[in-house]
Amino acid sequence: MAQREIIRTDAIVLRNLNYGETSQIVTLFTRKRGKIAVMAKGARKTKSAFGSTLQPMSYTEVVFYYKPTRTLQILSESSHVVAFHDLQRSLTKITLGLRIVELVAALMEDEDPQPAVFRLTARVLRHLDARSRRAANLWPFMQMRLASLLGVAPAVRRDNVEAVGSEGLLSLADGGVYPADATPESARTASRAALRAYAVFVRADLSTALRMRLSDDVRAEVEDLVEAFMRYHFEDAYPDRTRQVAAQLRIQAAASEST
Amino acid sequence: MQFTSESVEALVEQFTKLPTIGRKTAQRLANYILKMDEEAVEKIAEALLAVKRKVQRCSTCHVVADRDPCPICSDSKRDPSTICVVEESSDLLAIERTGEYRGRYHVLGGVISPLDGVGPDDLRIRELARRIDPDFASDGDPPPLDAVDADPDGEGLSGGSPSGASATTAGAAGDPGADASPKDASPEERSNGADASSSEDADEGRVNEVILAVNPNVEGDTTAYYISQLLEPFDVSVTRIARGLPIGGDLEYADEATLSRALEGRGDV
Ligand SMILES: [Zn+2]
Numbered sequence: 001m002a003q004r005e006i007i008r009t010d011a012i013v014l015r016n017l018n019y020g021e022t023s024q025i026v027t028l029f030t031r032k033r034g035k036i037a038v039m040a041k042g043a044r045k046t047k048s049a050f051g052s053t054l055q056p057m058s059y060t061e062v063v064f065y066y067k068p069t070r071t072l073q074i075l076s077e078s079s080h081v082v083a084f085h086d087l088q089r090s091l092t093k094i095t096l097g098l099r100i101v102e103l104v105a106a107l108m109e110d111e112d113p114q115p116a117v118f119r120l121t122a123r124v125l126r127h128l129d130a131r132s133r134r135a136a137n138l139w140p141f142m143q144m145r146l147a148s149l150l151g152v153a154p155a156v157r158r159d160n161v162e163a164v165g166s167e168g169l170l171s172l173a174d175g176g177v178y179p180a181d182a183t184p185e186s187a188r189t190a191s192r193a194a195l196r197a198y199a200v201f202v203r204a205d206l207s208t209a210l211r212m213r214l215s216d217d218v219r220a221e222v223e224d225l226v227e228a229f230m231r232y233h234f235e236d237a238y239p240d241r242t243r244q245v246a247a248q249l250r251i252q253a254a255a256s257e258s259t
Numbered sequence: 260m261q262f263t264s265e266s267v268e269a270l271v272e273q274f275t276k277l278p279t280i281g282r283k284t285a286q287r288l289a290n291y292i293l294k295m296d297e298e299a300v301e302k303i304a305e306a307l308l309a310v311k312r313k314v315q316r317c318s319t320c321h322v323v324a325d326r327d328p329c330p331i332c333s334d335s336k337r338d339p340s341t342i343c344v345v346e347e348s349s350d351l352l353a354i355e356r357t358g359e360y361r362g363r364y365h366v367l368g369g370v371i372s373p374l375d376g377v378g379p380d381d382l383r384i385r386e387l388a389r390r391i392d393p394d395f396a397s398d399g400d401p402p403p404l405d406a407v408d409a410d411p412d413g414e415g416l417s418g419g420s421p422s423g424a425s426a427t428t429a430g431a432a433g434d435p436g437a438d439a440s441p442k443d444a445s446p447e448e449r450s451n452g453a454d455a456s457s458s459e460d461a462d463e464g465r466v467n468e469v470i471l472a473v474n475p476n477v478e479g480d481t482t483a484y485y486i487s488q489l490l491e492p493f494d495v496s497v498t499r500i501a502r503g504l505p506i507g508g509d510l511e512y513a514d515e516a517t518l519s520r521a522l523e524g525r526g527d528v
Binding site: 015020022045046047048050051052053088089090094098099101241242244245246248 | 279371372373374375376377378379380476477480481484485488505506507508509512513514517
């Protein structure tokens with residue numbers, strides 16, 4: 001019973017790979033059908049009707065014919081829901097945005113609709129496009145929210161955070177923050193500032209998280225903590241390519257932003 | 260379908276190693292070769308070997324050519340003060356077809372693609388900077404220089420080889436090198452001693468403009484921003500074509516008129 005069905009849905013473009021002479025295989029994270037790969041015929045022709053909508057990080061509305069027997073669906077239309085113009089104008093924003101879509105691509109299962117993850121991704125990308133100050137805060141925020149939505153919500157208790165002295169612990173197992181003399185499972189030592197910031201990323205809403213000012217040192221420490229937590233739970237599924245390239249690019253980005 | 264002949268099966272196997280060739284297409288090709296006369300097959304085999312044995316890369320612009328320097332780099336009528344930066348040799352050909360461009364080129368050998376793990380260290384970006392300023396990255400650490408130059412052949416014709424796996428190792432190993440390069444080549448240091456001695460050379464080979472002819476997509480943008488920031492300390496104007504080209508389209512498939520217009524209408528990165 002391979003019936004054809006026309007699907008119209010919002011989607012975030014996670015990846016595109018050139019295929020054949022002018023086509024592309026595009027991995028979409030769709031609101032209705034979750035992660036799905038589609039064939040976009042002629043997408044690389046300069047007169048393609050898909051235009052810029054199939055670039056990674058794009059927020060687009062797509063139409064495709066769904067046939068359950070096919071591993072690759074055929075994309076017939078795509079048009080921007082929101083065009084993220086600013087997102088593509090800075091090296092820092094591009095690498096942040098790519099890390100976000102890379103993470104979503106890695107942690108989503110094929111054809112497993114996750115509307116809450118979709119809303120989160122779209123919202124974070126919108127903010128990344130719209131703002132430049134402290135946009136880097138979106139990265140730890142995104143990861144902690146995604147972890148929660150995927151069933152590994154960090155158990156951060158306010159009293160424990162307040163009990164942290166100059167140093168404390170992050171339990172990678174439950175994602176909780178503990179004072180230095182506690183003995184939680186798989187603990188990592190971190191500074192008070194980093195643990196407090198971590199707790200904000202876990203508990204606060206997006207606008208609060210974006211208001212937080214972090215020094216470079218603390219930011220690096222928080223990012224390490226978040227990454228360690230994510231790796232502990234998602235293991236090898238946690239992606240690494242964009243991080244490595246971002247590290248090569250960062251020297252430049254940092255230099256240009258300080259001037 | 261499995262062929263009953265081992266040699267046909269082996270050929271199919273080899274064809275599937277080529278990009279965009281799946282098993283079905285490989286079988287179709289093998290079938291076709293089977294029906295061709297021997298002389299024609301020999302010509303294909305010779306051509307395949309010849310590109311590997313005769314063709315090299317120009318050591319200046321890194322285009323695929325039969326000699327080094329390539330015809331464009333050795334043509335004194337081509338303006339050496341302008342360098343057009345392209346991803347691959349095929350993009351260079353697309354721009355040459357317009358007949359509009361009279362400067363020189365630089366072939367990067369790919370484009371920065373974070374999702375594929377391809378970073379600046381996997382491309383010929385430092386080589387580009389050294390064409391702008393020979394001192395670039397040379398004060399710091401000699402090893403990264405050698406490391407980059409050591410494998411032009413190996414990396415050469417496989418062109419798009421920085422795939423995920425190889426790029427990952429290159430990235431990790433290249434890290435300290437990357438650190439040593441860009442910052443050390445500040446303009447003050449350049450003007451200190453080297454200026455007087457090399458001023459004639461410098462004037463003759465001086466690069467005034469770098470035109471980035473990378474594809475108008477996320478990878479192209481990333482590459483353009485990175486290069487323009489890298490070259491910021493130098494006295495060179497960095498422009499980008501393709502602002503008029505549709506995003507997502509490949510330069511290679513742009514018609515000549517469109518490409519000429521894009522080249523003419525180049526602007527700030
Ligand atoms: Zn050359």
